[in-house]
Amino acid sequence: MRQGRLQGKTVLITAAAQGMGRACALACAAEGAKVIATDIDASGLASLAQEAAAIQTELLDVRDATAVRLLAARSPALDVLFNCAGIVAHGTVLDCSEDDWDRSFDINVKSMYRMCQAFLPGMLEHAQSNGGSVSIINMASMASSIKGFVNRCAYGATKAAVIGLTKSIAADYVKQGLRCNALCPGTVDTPSLRGRIASAADPVQAEKDFIARQPVGRLATVDDITPLVIYLASDESQFVTGQALLVDGGVTI
Numbered sequence: 001m002r003q004g005r006l007q008g009k010t011v012l013i014t015a016a017a018q019g020m021g022r023a024c025a026l027a028c029a030a031e032g033a034k035v036i037a038t039d040i041d042a043s044g045l046a047s048l049a050q051e052a053a054a055i056q057t058e059l060l061d062v063r064d065a066t067a068v069r070l071l072a073a074r075s076p077a078l079d080v081l082f083n084c085a086g087i088v089a090h091g092t093v094l095d096c097s098e099d100d101w102d103r104s105f106d107i108n109v110k111s112m113y114r115m116c117q118a119f120l121p122g123m124l125e126h127a128q129s130n131g132g133s134v135s136i137i138n139m140a141s142m143a144s145s146i147k148g149f150v151n152r153c154a155y156g157a158t159k160a161a162v163i164g165l166t167k168s169i170a171a172d173y174v175k176q177g178l179r180c181n182a183l184c185p186g187t188v189d190t191p192s193l194r195g196r197i198a199s200a201a202d203p204v205q206a207e208k209d210f211i212a213r214q215p216v217g218r219l220a221t222v223d224d225i226t227p228l229v230i231y232l233a234s235d236e237s238q239f240v241t242g243q244a245l246l247v248d249g250g251v252t253i
Helices: 019-030 042-050 065-074 097-129 153-176 189-199 201-210 220-232
Strands: 010-013 036-041 055-059 080-083 135-140 177-186 244-247
Touching: 010 019, 019 036, 019 042, 019 080, 019 220, 036 042, 036 153, 042 055, 065 080, 065 097, 080 097, 080 220, 097 135, 097 177, 135 153, 153 177, 177 189, 177 220, 189 201, 220 244
Parallel strands: 010 036, 010 080, 036 055, 080 135, 135 177, 177 244
Antiparallel strands: none
16 A cells, blocks of 8 residues: 555644554654644643644533633634544443433544534535545444443443434535544454453453454454544545444444
């Protein structure tokens, strides 16, 4: 595959200080993009900026509508918006408090609404002016949004909502040069996952259980996910929109 697949493009990524967001920021920069990496983790952003000169960092709480609008106002028009921020809440519908439910939807879904609403006008104008296309990528999941999993009530509901939001945006703006797709990974070995494993009653068994549900016999790595993000961000996917794309190691076969 040729290098420089994102040359000349501006890409904004939320939750970019660690895990999949960080890996995708570095991958996009390596492909020639100017990357705006956002997060609430200042130290994580600082270390990220040291790894690639093409990465600009911005402290951003995606729950803060005013901060999101201010960032959009001072940022260049985007070619790609990757909404990667999210949390995992545990429990069944009987275990889930209203606070957990509301926080899950605020971070996993409403943050995408805020980001899209703030950045979409500039992206549409950019697509119209250059005669090309722009891309929104929303982080969903195979877990519960595509296949049911135990103890993932709020998480699954939010990720299903992400797919619905994605399809709505794709349908509304397909004729204006905007593509919008949802990425649905399997279980990825990230600091977030390691934290959940460490907090389990039996961490060793928890890790075995996560691996056991992947038919390929291992957890995904961030390097399993970044190629699809690059594809969706690049002009190679100009005929792909409104899709929930699975990278799940065969879980949903």
